[in-house]
Amino acid sequence: MAEKLVHLIVTRQDTPDSTPYKEEFKIPYRIGMNVISALMEIQRTPVNAQGQKTKPVIWESNCLEEVCGACSMVINGKPRQACSALIDKLEQPIRIEPMTTFPVQRDLTIDRSRMFDALKRVKAWIPIDGTHNLGPGPRMPEVDRQWAYELSKCMTCGVCLEACPNVNDKSPFIGPFAISQVRLFNEHPTGKMNKAERLETLMDEGGISYCGNSQNCVMSCPKGIPLTTSIAHMNKETTKQALKSFFFS
Amino acid sequence: MANKKSFALHKLHTLLGLFPIGLFVVFHLTANFQATKGPEAFNSAVQMIEHAPFLLFLEFGLIYLPILFHAIYGLYLAFQGKPNNSQFKYYRNQMYLLQRVTGVITLIFVAWHVWQTRIQKAFGAEVNFDMMADILSNPFMIVFYAVGILSAVFHLSNGIWSFLVHWGITVGPRSQRFASIFSMIVFVALSYVGLRAMFAFV
């Protein structure tokens, strides 16, 4: 009896500097399979479509429920999470590639350090340390909490950077997500106290003005974060901040 | 680290695109429209402009220098992008690419147009209806001018949309969608004015 097979074409790379190549796999189908479980199948039986033994495909994943952002890869041309990419909903052969906006380490594993550097740069945190107990912070209005919660869903997955034509090796742009995080932390009642500092970082080289308004980010974000609204809002805030520091300080 | 230079240059780039360059384009196309009323009407419009006080100063300050900056900085920005339109076919992404393509076409067109008219004037030629009718007697030039005018008008109309986002005026999706529609209406209207005026010379 002919077994139902899943046809995968994986773009592989052995070392960070070696040339990528494609390898095809035909693996047995199981109900409810997603791209991660397909890759696990290759890991168990590392044999390619030609029947040759090969190195198992390397990838990264953690939560398996689309909240950690580790398993982002380009599946059938679109950057997304492998753990929520159901085989039944994908056209075959399924093309799986690493997100090449980031340095590829091996196969589908990429190095997203630049995103963490960007978060550090824009000071995406709330400083609360003091030498004594500072007491509870101010409360946040419920209406603001609701939209701010949406922004806080960002999992640093990198999809918005991969989709953005202005994030590439010719441009220093830090990417859409970091701008949205500034909006999030600047809205927080305690975070607000360092608002100006964060806005200043957005005005530095590679900051908000490098956005070219292609709006691919908002169309691609798996968490549905209103990135372009955040960007336009921060455009307004940085403009105000620039005028303020030019005229008043 | 604290280097706000490119932030300021980006802002200047978007600002100049509208004021004065955008205003100038609208003014220019409207003045050309006089040609639809016959050569005399057009020639008197040209006369009126040429008699404006401080003309040379206005030309440099409000037209040549802003355009030069907008063009050079725009080229630098355009080539920093890596278009990915075959992968992401969304409307705004297509506009992103078109904005850059029409920018480059407009630059080529404007350079040629300035050479054919303003620079010839500096060499002693007279700018009038006959000059344009002469230029447009060449069918290739008709196509070149039509493409140039449409590119410039598109770049301006879509540029209004980007300007509104860059300055944080249209923030939410609703206002941005409204601005999209508005910018396309501007595109259609200005294209009509521009092309109608051009065909008056043919």
Ligand code: SF4
């Ligand atoms: S904003 Fe969305 S696409 Fe970008 S990193 Fe965060 S979750 Fe991923």
Ligand code: FES
């Ligand atoms: S494994 Fe965490 S998002 Fe896919």
